[in-house]
Amino acid sequence: MLPQPIVEQLVAIVGESRLLLEADDLQRFGVDRTTLWQAAPCGVVLPGTVEEVQSIVRLANQYNLAVVPSGGRTGLSGGAVAKDGELVVALDRMNQVIEFNPVDRSVKVGAGMITGQLQQFAEEQGLFYPVDFASSGSSQIGGNIATNAGGIKVIKYGMTRNWVAGLKVVNGAGDLFELNKGLAKNNTGYDLRHLFIGSEGTLGLICEATIQLAATPLESSVMVLGIEYFSEIVDVLTCFSRDLDLSAFEFFSQQALDKVVAHRGHAVPFQTETAFYALLEFEHSSPDVVDKAMELFERCVDKGWVMDGVLSQSLSQAKNLWKLREDISETLWQWQPYKNDISVRISRMADFLGEVDQLVMEQYPDFEIIWYGHIGDGNLHLNILKPEVLSVDQFHSKCANVSSSIGQLLAKYEGSVSAEHGVGLLKKDYLHYSRSAVEMDMMRSIKRAFDPNHIMNPGKLFDC
Amino acid sequence: MLPQPIVEQLVAIVGESRLLLEADDLQRFGVDRTTLWQAAPCGVVLPGTVEEVQSIVRLANQYNLAVVPSGGRTGLSGGAVAKDGELVVALDRMNQVIEFNPVDRSVKVGAGMITGQLQQFAEEQGLFYPVDFASSGSSQIGGNIATNAGGIKVIKYGMTRNWVAGLKVVNGAGDLFELNKGLAKNNTGYDLRHLFIGSEGTLGLICEATIQLAATPLESSVMVLGIEYFSEIVDVLTCFSRDLDLSAFEFFSQQALDKVVAHRGHAVPFQTETAFYALLEFEHSSPDVVDKAMELFERCVDKGWVMDGVLSQSLSQAKNLWKLREDISETLWQWQPYKNDISVRISRMADFLGEVDQLVMEQYPDFEIIWYGHIGDGNLHLNILKPEVLSVDQFHSKCANVSSSIGQLLAKYEGSVSAEHGVGLLKKDYLHYSRSAVEMDMMRSIKRAFDPNHIMNPGKLFDC
Numbered sequence: 024m025l026p027q028p029i030v031e032q033l034v035a036i037v038g039e040s041r042l043l044l045e046a047d048d049l050q051r052f053g054v055d056r057t058t059l060w061q062a063a064p065c066g067v068v069l070p071g072t073v074e075e076v077q078s079i080v081r082l083a084n085q086y087n088l089a090v091v092p093s094g095g096r097t098g099l100s101g102g103a104v105a106k107d108g109e110l111v112v113a114l115d116r117m118n119q120v121i122e123f124n125p126v127d128r129s130v131k132v133g134a135g136m137i138t139g140q141l142q143q144f145a146e147e148q149g150l151f152y153p154v155d156f157a158s159s160g161s162s163q164i165g166g167n168i169a170t171n172a173g174g175i176k177v178i179k180y181g182m183t184r185n186w187v188a189g190l191k192v193v194n195g196a197g198d199l200f201e202l203n204k205g206l207a208k209n210n211t212g213y214d215l216r217h218l219f220i221g222s223e224g225t226l227g228l229i230c231e232a233t234i235q236l237a238a239t240p241l242e243s244s245v246m247v248l249g250i251e252y253f254s255e256i257v258d259v260l261t262c263f264s265r266d267l268d269l270s271a272f273e274f275f276s277q278q279a280l281d282k283v284v285a286h287r288g289h290a291v292p293f294q295t296e297t298a299f300y301a302l303l304e305f306e307h308s309s310p311d312v313v314d315k316a317m318e319l320f321e322r323c324v325d326k327g328w329v330m331d332g333v334l335s336q337s338l339s340q341a342k343n344l345w346k347l348r349e350d351i352s353e354t355l356w357q358w359q360p361y362k363n364d365i366s367v368r369i370s371r372m373a374d375f376l377g378e379v380d381q382l383v384m385e386q387y388p389d390f391e392i393i394w395y396g397h398i399g400d401g402n403l404h405l406n407i408l409k410p411e412v413l414s415v416d417q418f419h420s421k422c423a424n425v426s427s428s429i430g431q432l433l434a435k436y437e438g439s440v441s442a443e444h445g446v447g448l449l450k451k452d453y454l455h456y457s458r459s460a461v462e463m464d465m466m467r468s469i470k471r472a473f474d475p476n477h478i479m480n481p482g483k484l485f486d487c
Numbered sequence: 488m489l490p491q492p493i494v495e496q497l498v499a500i501v502g503e504s505r506l507l508l509e510a511d512d513l514q515r516f517g518v519d520r521t522t523l524w525q526a527a528p529c530g531v532v533l534p535g536t537v538e539e540v541q542s543i544v545r546l547a548n549q550y551n552l553a554v555v556p557s558g559g560r561t562g563l564s565g566g567a568v569a570k571d572g573e574l575v576v577a578l579d580r581m582n583q584v585i586e587f588n589p590v591d592r593s594v595k596v597g598a599g600m601i602t603g604q605l606q607q608f609a610e611e612q613g614l615f616y617p618v619d620f621a622s623s624g625s626s627q628i629g630g631n632i633a634t635n636a637g638g639i640k641v642i643k644y645g646m647t648r649n650w651v652a653g654l655k656v657v658n659g660a661g662d663l664f665e666l667n668k669g670l671a672k673n674n675t676g677y678d679l680r681h682l683f684i685g686s687e688g689t690l691g692l693i694c695e696a697t698i699q700l701a702a703t704p705l706e707s708s709v710m711v712l713g714i715e716y717f718s719e720i721v722d723v724l725t726c727f728s729r730d731l732d733l734s735a736f737e738f739f740s741q742q743a744l745d746k747v748v749a750h751r752g753h754a755v756p757f758q759t760e761t762a763f764y765a766l767l768e769f770e771h772s773s774p775d776v777v778d779k780a781m782e783l784f785e786r787c788v789d790k791g792w793v794m795d796g797v798l799s800q801s802l803s804q805a806k807n808l809w810k811l812r813e814d815i816s817e818t819l820w821q822w823q824p825y826k827n828d829i830s831v832r833i834s835r836m837a838d839f840l841g842e843v844d845q846l847v848m849e850q851y852p853d854f855e856i857i858w859y860g861h862i863g864d865g866n867l868h869l870n871i872l873k874p875e876v877l878s879v880d881q882f883h884s885k886c887a888n889v890s891s892s893i894g895q896l897l898a899k900y901e902g903s904v905s906a907e908h909g910v911g912l913l914k915k916d917y918l919h920y921s922r923s924a925v926e927m928d929m930m931r932s933i934k935r936a937f938d939p940n941h942i943m944n945p946g947k948l949f950d951c
Contacts, residue, residue: 124832124834125725126721126725126833126834127832127833127834129832170674171674171678173672173674177671177672178671182672184678185649194925194929198925199925200923200925200926200929201923202926204832204901205832205901206830206831206832206865206901206902206903206906207641207642207830207832207833207864207865207866208637208641208646208830208861208864208865208866208903208906208907209830209903209905209906209921210634210635210637210685210903210905210906210907210908210909210910211903211904211905211910211914211918211921211922212685212686212687212910212918212922212930212948212949213682213685213686213690213929213930213933214635214648214681214682214684214685215926215929215930217678217681217682218677218678218681218682220678221674221676221677221678222676222677223676226677238732257590261589261590268702308772308773309772309773309774310773310774366670366671366672366673367670368588368591368593368668368669368670368671369590369591369671370588370590370591397672400671400672401670401671401672402671402672437668437669437670438670439670439672439673439674439675440675441673441674441675442670442672442673442674443672443674444674445674446674446675446676450675454675454676457673457675458675458676459664459665461658461662461663461664462664462666462679465658465664465677465679465936465937466676466677466679468932468933468935468936469677469932469933469936471932472929472932472933472936473929484676485676
């Protein structure tokens with residue numbers, strides 16, 4: 024329960040209709056896409072300006088009230104969960120285009136802008152926002168930045184980090200920072216912008232962002248290839264990426280395909296069934312690029328790596344092939360999956376996967392495992408489906424054990440326990456497998472500097 | 488003078504021949520390309536391993552000895568100057584390729600590797616290291632990272648920051664950090680790698696770097712265009728960048744061209760003399776790209792922006808045209824220039840330049856000014872040549888006054904007082920024009936966390 028004096032002061036800042044205290048609002052704004060924690064915020068406040076955000080953070084400092092920043096709440100690691108009486112600060116109303124400049128090819132937007140709307144806006148200007156992923160229809164750009172969102176185009180365009188030319192943030196002390204101001208070159212000391220990118224709301228609230236836009240990509244083609252052995256997916260990737268400028272290289276397992284086909288009614292790409300499928304995309308940078316792709320396809324068939332394949336002959340066929348990959352994540356929600364979002368260097372992936380596969384077979388003999396991911400970035404999504412017979416708690420506790428084993432393997436392979444989903448609540452116990460003790464010390468020092476009273480998203484990323 | 492106990496312990500760490508105490512060595516290792524400060528280090532030590540670097544930093548902490556990291560000493564802001572009895576730690580011996588991986592397209596190198604050698608190595612592997620600038624033949628990769636070096640390909644390939652996939656650093660406390668380990672995706676909290684990039688040796692010493700390499704670029708063509716008015720260079724840039732994937736867009740003034748032609752014996756690009764020249768480069772991504780470039784050229788001529796132009800017809804002609812731009816910096820050294828390396832957003836450049844031009848005419852009526860720079864990144868190099876009648880000190884003090892006026896203009900235009908050269912000693916008094924008081928506070932807090940005894944490159948970037 025939010026004490027009355029705080030209620031009154033929040034209402035004075037944002038107006039009565041922008042402070043939500045009803046149970047269903049608390050429930051809705053207190054969770055992300057994870058299902059492991061119960062929402063229990065003390066209130067939800069919806070500021071409309073940067074100044075209102077500053078006032079809210081100063082008030083929170085005064086009352087030592089924990090703040091959870093909230094975007095589209097599509098996160099998969101519990102980073103936006105408010106389970107301990109925190110105040111949720113939702114950026115939904117700060118969703119405008121503030122300034123578009125065609126010469127700079129950049130757009131300044133409020134943090135609450137939906138990712139898909141930014142993509143749409145860029146398209147209307149004859150430009151392109153290249154960060155894309157399954158939840159871009161509801162995720163917000165502020166949350167994308169706070170988690171350095173990745174997705175399906177990283178192999179060519181990089182993570183969200185690459186597209187942030189400026190940030191307006193309010194730190195945990197309520198101070199306003201205008202970072203980098205949209206400049207292409209700015210070597211004036213430590214780049215604090217990059218600290219906020221991926222900080223998961225633990226240093227402050229992202230209020231506005233200046234986003235660099237790219238040129239509209241050329242027309243592209245999509246290929247889906249059937250591959251029997253995991254290690255050969257890496258061979259195929261190496262073969263294709265040497266000679267083609269790939270804009271995506273994804274993979275999924277037969278099990279993933281089965282689920283998507285059964286639940287979404289999509290057609291299979293071809294009749295041959297193989298253990299794995301690679302989906303690759305390339306832009307038509309020159310007229311002979313399709314011939315080159317066919318030549319590489321044949322080379323991979325001759326090597327015995329690829330069993331069958333299809334090349335899109337139209338934009339609509341390309342879109343349909345993409346759905347086989349893009350719809351996996353949403354399809355799996357009904358099984359309340361435990362998601363491992365891990366990465367290693369591409370060159371180590373085949374060995375790493377061999378060991379993970381063995382570990383999973385030993386430790387999850389009864390669980391259904393669905394593999395897919397962004398193999399071109401060394402990023403694997405290992406989804407474990409909850410058996411009906413287990414409660415959420417039982418399931419989570421079993422998965423947590425295996426996560427430790429996977430963490431140990433990741434430490435051995437110098438990999439990451441969170442490639443693109445962030446750490447939040449879900450991964451913080453495994454963070455030490457990827458980050459050393461001295462790194463953790465420095466992260467805590469940085470947290471103290473930006474958030475001296477420790478009110479910003481406490482308990483996320485690490486415990487202080 | 489380095490006290491005897493420290494000499495003995497340093498010799499025990501690196502061996503006698505790797506501790507330099509002779510006057511000419513102290514002179515050589517105590518300066519960068521600036522000429523404003525006198526070298527006065529207490530010694531120069533040349534470690535050969537990361538462990539030796541750690542031992543040196545721990546020893547320095549014990550004796551409260553200031554440390555200046557030293558790379559190729561090609562810096563232009565005094566970041567590597569040792570003028571107050573510091574110990575110079577030169578990374579020259581740590582210049583090996585440690586590991587190359589063709590699947591990851593990455594190479595791990597010692598921080599002392601010369602930039603040009605890295606470019607060469609990449610080329611030998613059929614790959615490409617895209618960061619390039621006038622001093623790449625002697626600058627070192629560690630120094631490039633510490634200053635986030637830019638150069639002539641930033642418009643397409645970005646700064647050094649974009650190519651650093653991993654860093655091995657020793658912070659000011661002597662702790663070893665292995666940051667990001669070459670991963671493409673790694674969202675596990677604050678990305679400390681990005682803090683070290685551009686930190687100018689104030690947080691620690693960069694020992695090794697994992698560098699991402701790019702695909703070999705396609706063949707490219709170069710155009711030089713004669714343009715009479717500054718604002719129209721921006722019009723030409725906007726016109727070309729909308730329809731062509733530019734890999735460079737540079738400019739220089741008639742005065743710069745005159746100097747290069749006179750001192751290097753290069754041919755002028757064409758007979759028409761104009762106040763400014765734009766040099767642009769584009770890769771042949773499709774066969775009609777040259778036709779497109781010619782069409783854009785004609786459009787710019789029709790608009791009255793471009794007076795004359797030349798398109799390279801061969802690789803050697805392209806190289807010769809590039810020399811007109813690339814040789815400017817070296818040509819100007821004989822005048823001991825005071826270098827302003829500033830940036831604003833491209834869309835604000837024309838207005839900004841109008842004001843700078845007026846300011847410079849008013850405040851430097853007798854000085855010779857040479858303009859050139861990376862206009863495609865909003866980055867201008869304003870070089871003020873020292874008149875023979877003035878001493879270095881007199882000249883510097885006059886220039887410093889004007890720098891304050893330019894700083895005020897930059898603050899108004901939300902620009903940067905150091906686009907790509909870094910802050911070092913030269914710009915620290917002007918840093919507040921680009922970074923706010925709260926940003927400075929956070930930078931100092933971060934400095935304290937990584938360098939608790941304040942031994943790393945003290946007095947550079949800011950005073951603590």
